[in-house]
Amino acid sequence: MAPKFREGDAVVAFSGKWVSWAHTVVAYSAFIGALVTGLSLHYRKIVENEYYGYPQEWFPSVSATIGDRYPERAVFQFFIAMTSGPRFLLVFLWYILTARSNSNLPKIVAGVGVFRTLSCGGWTYVTSTDDHGWHDIFMISYLVATLPWTLGCLALSPNNTKALKYRKLMAGSFFGTLVPLIYFFIQHKIHKVPGAYTIYAFFEWALILFDVGFDAVTALDFAGFELVVRDLSGSSRGKLKQVADDVLEKEYVHNKSISELEDSPAFRKDKPIGNVFGSGLLWTEALDAIADTYNGYVFWSMLTSLGLTVWYFPLWHMGISGYEVMVMCTVSPFLLVNTSMRSLIIRNVRLVHSVSLSGLLAFLVTTPEIRLFAVGLGVSMSCLAWSATWYAEGPQVTRIESRILAWSIGLVASTTAKFAFWTNNPIWPIMHAENGGWNKLGLVLAVLAILRSTKVPFYTRGGVDLAVRPQTSSSLASLGLAGLLFGMHSLLSDSSTMILWVWEGFPVRGPIAANGVLTIAAMSGGVLLGMFYPELVTSWTSLLLAGVGAFILVNHHNWFGYMGALLLATYLMGIAKPLIFSAVLHGPRTFGLGFLVYNVMVLAHVWVVAYAFVPGGPLMREHTDWVMTATVLFLAAGVYALPKAANGSKQRARSTKNTLNRSASYYTYVLLLIQLTALVISYLRFPTNDYVPYHRDEKVITAGIWTIHFSLDNDMWSSERRVRDLIKELEVDVVGLLESDLQRIIMGNRDTTQYLAEDLGMYVDYGPGPNKHTWGAALLSRFPIINSTHHLLPSPVGELAPAIHATLDAYGELIDVVVFHSGQDEDPEDRRLQSEYLARLMRESPRPLILLSYLVVKPGEGNYHTYVGDKSGMKDIDPSDWDRWCEYILYKGIRRSGYARVSRSTITDTELQVGKFIVGQPESSNEQISEGQVPEGLRFPSMFRGQGVRDHRYHVFDEPRYFV
Numbered sequence: 001m002a003p004k005f006r007e008g009d010a011v012v013a014f015s016g017k018w019v020s021w022a023h024t025v026v027a028y029s030a031f032i033g034a035l036v037t038g039l040s041l042h043y044r045k046i047v048e049n050e051y052y053g054y055p056q057e058w059f060p061s062v063s064a065t066i067g068d069r070y071p072e073r074a075v076f077q078f079f080i081a082m083t084s085g086p087r088f089l090l091v092f093l094w095y096i097l098t099a100r101s102n103s104n105l106p107k108i109v110a111g112v113g114v115f116r117t118l119s120c121g122g123w124t125y126v127t128s129t130d131d132h133g134w135h136d137i138f139m140i141s142y143l144v145a146t147l148p149w150t151l152g153c154l155a156l157s158p159n160n161t162k163a164l165k166y167r168k169l170m171a172g173s174f175f176g177t178l179v180p181l182i183y184f185f186i187q188h189k190i191h192k193v194p195g196a197y198t199i200y201a202f203f204e205w206a207l208i209l210f211d212v213g214f215d216a217v218t219a220l221d222f223a224g225f226e227l228v229v230r231d232l233s234g235s236s237r238g239k240l241k242q243v244a245d246d247v248l249e250k251e252y253v254h255n256k257s258i259s260e261l262e263d264s265p266a267f268r269k270d271k272p273i274g275n276v277f278g279s280g281l282l283w284t285e286a287l288d289a290i291a292d293t294y295n296g297y298v299f300w301s302m303l304t305s306l307g308l309t310v311w312y313f314p315l316w317h318m319g320i321s322g323y324e325v326m327v328m329c330t331v332s333p334f335l336l337v338n339t340s341m342r343s344l345i346i347r348n349v350r351l352v353h354s355v356s357l358s359g360l361l362a363f364l365v366t367t368p369e370i371r372l373f374a375v376g377l378g379v380s381m382s383c384l385a386w387s388a389t390w391y392a393e394g395p396q397v398t399r400i401e402s403r404i405l406a407w408s409i410g411l412v413a414s415t416t417a418k419f420a421f422w423t424n425n426p427i428w429p430i431m432h433a434e435n436g437g438w439n440k441l442g443l444v445l446a447v448l449a450i451l452r453s454t455k456v457p458f459y460t461r462g463g464v465d466l467a468v469r470p471q472t473s474s475s476l477a478s479l480g481l482a483g484l485l486f487g488m489h490s491l492l493s494d495s496s497t498m499i500l501w502v503w504e505g506f507p508v509r510g511p512i513a514a515n516g517v518l519t520i521a522a523m524s525g526g527v528l529l530g531m532f533y534p535e536l537v538t539s540w541t542s543l544l545l546a547g548v549g550a551f552i553l554v555n556h557h558n559w560f561g562y563m564g565a566l567l568l569a570t571y572l573m574g575i576a577k578p579l580i581f582s583a584v585l586h587g588p589r590t591f592g593l594g595f596l597v598y599n600v601m602v603l604a605h606v607w608v609v610a611y612a613f614v615p616g617g618p619l620m621r622e623h624t625d626w627v628m629t630a631t632v633l634f635l636a637a638g639v640y641a642l643p644k645a646a647n648g649s650k651q652r653a654r655s656t657k658n659t660l661n662r663s664a665s666y667y668t669y670v671l672l673l674i675q676l677t678a679l680v681i682s683y684l685r686f687p688t689n690d691y692v693p694y695h696r697d698e699k700v701i702t703a704g705i706w707t708i709h710f711s712l713d714n715d716m717w718s719s720e721r722r723v724r725d726l727i728k729e730l731e732v733d734v735v736g737l738l739e740s741d742l743q744r745i746i747m748g749n750r751d752t753t754q755y756l757a758e759d760l761g762m763y764v765d766y767g768p769g770p771n772k773h774t775w776g777a778a779l780l781s782r783f784p785i786i787n788s789t790h791h792l793l794p795s796p797v798g799e800l801a802p803a804i805h806a807t808l809d810a811y812g813e814l815i816d817v818v819v820f821h822s823g824q825d826e827d828p829e830d831r832r833l834q835s836e837y838l839a840r841l842m843r844e845s846p847r848p849l850i851l852l853s854y855l856v857v858k859p860g861e862g863n864y865h866t867y868v869g870d871k872s873g874m875k876d877i878d879p880s881d882w883d884r885w886c887e888y889i890l891y892k893g894i895r896r897s898g899y900a901r902v903s904r905s906t907i908t909d910t911e912l913q914v915g916k917f918i919v920g921q922p923e924s925s926n927e928q929i930s931e932g933q934v935p936e937g938l939r940f941p942s943m944f945r946g947q948g949v950r951d952h953r954y955h956v957f958d959e960p961r962y963f964v
Helices: 017-041 072-098 105-125 132-156 161-189 196-216 218-222 245-263 272-278 283-317 323-337 339-347 349-356 358-364 368-392 397-420 439-453 474-492 497-501 513-532 540-555 558-585 589-607 624-640 649-655 657-685 720-729 752-760 828-843
Strands: 009-015 226-231 700-707 734-738 763-765 777-781 785-793 801-810 813-821 849-854 887-892 895-902 912-918 961-963
Touching: 009 017, 017 072, 017 196, 017 218, 072 105, 072 132, 072 218, 105 132, 132 161, 132 196, 132 657, 161 196, 161 218, 196 218, 283 323, 283 349, 283 358, 283 368, 283 397, 283 439, 283 657, 323 339, 323 368, 323 589, 339 349, 339 368, 349 358, 349 368, 349 439, 358 368, 358 439, 368 397, 368 558, 368 589, 397 474, 397 513, 397 558, 397 657, 474 497, 474 558, 474 589, 474 624, 497 513, 497 558, 513 558, 513 657, 540 558, 540 624, 558 589, 558 624, 589 624, 700 720, 700 813, 700 849, 700 887, 720 752, 734 752, 734 813, 734 849, 752 763, 752 777, 763 785, 777 785, 777 801, 777 813, 785 828, 801 828, 813 828, 828 849, 887 912
Parallel strands: 700 734, 813 849
Antiparallel strands: 009 226, 700 912, 734 777, 763 777, 785 801, 801 813, 849 887, 895 912, 895 961
């Protein structure tokens, strides 16, 4: 029967499609009206940017068009105000059209739609001139909300083939446009290419067209709606009379048929993703997913901190210390082999998880040795707890898949946290409140997550019901698990690791640290592939593609090399669920052996660079290719060991399908939230490239060299903030950092230069990547880096010697800077060959040059005369300073005006040396003068005289030296 309506005259009735048309016309009018007005009145002003104007740039960007100029801004704001009414009505009608009794997704999408509309009003009416901070917050919120709005609308689209076709077209075009948009923005912002901003502007305008066009498609869906305004009191004089009952009946039947169609096989999205988004939402289950994911985050946080805390000891011992044995604490899952022990652990897994939190409590321990033992205990218990959990959940497909998803997404969360904290994890034991740690909050959340995740008891048998029977050796499954663990840890535990693998210097030709969001997106995509299309990721074709990706990553650089990295990242995350489930089915021994082989891979991963300090090192010297090949082969062994389905497995899978879909939906939402967070972080971290030197009027370059000892201070705390403070207070414009390559498991897969560059406002060349097998050399500069080349100097016996040769634009003149770390004292032939190579490089430079170096030589002896003198054309910054061995600053073709040596405090084992140079003036004599004869802008800061600050002071001479 017809729905009950109160009788009354219909004053107005119109089709719902006109809401969409009104929204589309007025929204386009806002942008087009502002564009026409701007082109007519302020053409040359709105096409001009910070680098170029007309005619190099000849079309305005959206932001320049709708910005602060009158009357363009007024035109835009006027029409946007008119758009708000149809916009809110459009969101409301979309909710009415898609609302279902068994799903909360329509409500979530509607909420996102309202939030997106409000944020649009925010960045429209609060311009960057009014309040730059709030303008950016509103703009970022709008852009972030676009992704869930788009995906939600696609997931909820009714059975309207034409509308779905155009909706996919608009969404695909929108997101596809982002790639060239970002590319040309980088060409403009970083490379300063004339005309690049004009091309960027066209893609920016295309985004507007596609964004509004996506919502315009709703006109096809709303055509079946009729909006009616009724006069229930009879006071109106409208000419439309009461709508006939048969019309209402037809409308009711039409609406009912839509509801029925949604449940019919023809309408239902009989696809994995459609099923997930169509399932209901229970907040208790959502909290379970969040708690499990946080537990996964804690696991990865502790595992990635183990190598870092172990590394502290050989670092200070300059060789094997004995504490390296702690890396073997991950083999604790071998305890599960014993039946009684396994039963005990599974029954008390909450206790095991709780004991593992010693890895988070370790930050309270100040003694490095005890802190390492606390971390080792935590990692050992965490590996045991997760292995026991997987094995115990084996008989229940839904729960074990949920646990594996939580563990995998925990890695995505850990990588995103490191992306937000400049490659440090805020709950690591090397962090505390003073250097940016969030340890206390992380610990509280971990306790709550454990209590939530372990509230449901495991399957009482504590074993696996082999509905799917493995037919291969458990050793192959262990190799697959080892390859998975090592690949995820070594390549994916930081978003910038593979970016630095393909980094080649300036001009930028590949991804930068802020592009780490792409690594996180590939990881998220891999999780979704493994979740929805396991048959795809377990195919040999996918493994072959992963092998191709690994080959490209190892052998190519820049964007092409990074494409291989993304391919490999996607596969590693996708194959996690099948490989871990296979390990469960092969028995508990698989986990212990898998972690043991993983440890061997970690050591091999260290041996390729530390070959000069470890037994058998020369065998693995520089063989990252061997390590990568072994990783892929181990993954292949795991794929080969995947069990074949038994007769009853398909029926069991069908019986749990709805539960799996509902469970997957929560993890999809968690993953989406993490990805949105990564997008915001990427936006906030994108370099501004508007850096300026400290003393522009005097045309001074203050250059320094510092060996930062892998950013671990004497007490095993992360030291980048202390490094930043000293560089900032000394007003250093250009600094070379040595022992800066931290992108290995034993160093936490970190990169100190990212934090320093962004906080200090400097351009950065990270130097030779981790696949170049050096201890690292990096260059930070407040002057634009025009070009930079990486060198690996001759090292036939000892460790590789890295160098960066960069050309800077300093006050309009080209100045060369070389950052160099020579080989060890034990390898004299290496150092002789390196000195000759570097001398030739410096001599051949036609420009003024500053060398910031670690030479391992006494002044006036041996190779010193190769570095200084006619062979190189270089001069020593202070020939009278006889008390040096490691760090040296040399120069040619530029005036040196000052030199200082600043004590290290407890940050590292080496001082910071700093020199001042004046651009545009010739070399001067070695005659020294007093500070009173030096202009204020050429002096070193006085705060480091006497006792200095924080144990940093001018030492050796007790004051800076100045020269005529």
